Amino acid sequence: MANGDYEKTHKKILDCGKKIFKDQGFEKSNLRAICKAAGVTTGAFYGHFEDKEALFSELVEPIVSQIQRSYTMYEDRSFDVYKKEKHIKKKLFTRS
Structure with missing residues (x-):
């Protein structure tokens, strides 16, 4: 199998899996339907993914990673704001 064919098949499985998961939900989706939609055998599917969970x-x-990055960014900003506010309050209530 040429590398271009592998990538093309991999993308086709991903695209079909995404559509079926979206339409039927994870639990109701099955490999037979995903393979049929992608035009591959179950053996070919297993050449790309360990199982339905891996797909x-x-x-x-990518979505989970983006959420984690966003959470970390906002968490860091929140702590920065907290530290600045704490520093400002200290100055306001400290007598000169």
Whole structure:
């Protein structure tokens, strides 16, 4: 199998899996339907993914990573604001 074919098939499985997960939910989705939609055999599917969970993980990982980055950024900003406010309050209530 040429590398271009592998990538093309991988993307097709991802696209079809995404649509089926979206339409039917994770629990009701099955590999047979995903493979049929992607035009691949279950054997070919297993050449790309360990199981349905691995396919789902690859689809949601970028979103989860973005959420984690955003959370960390806002958490850091919150602590920065807290430290600044604490410093300002100290100055306001300290006698000169």
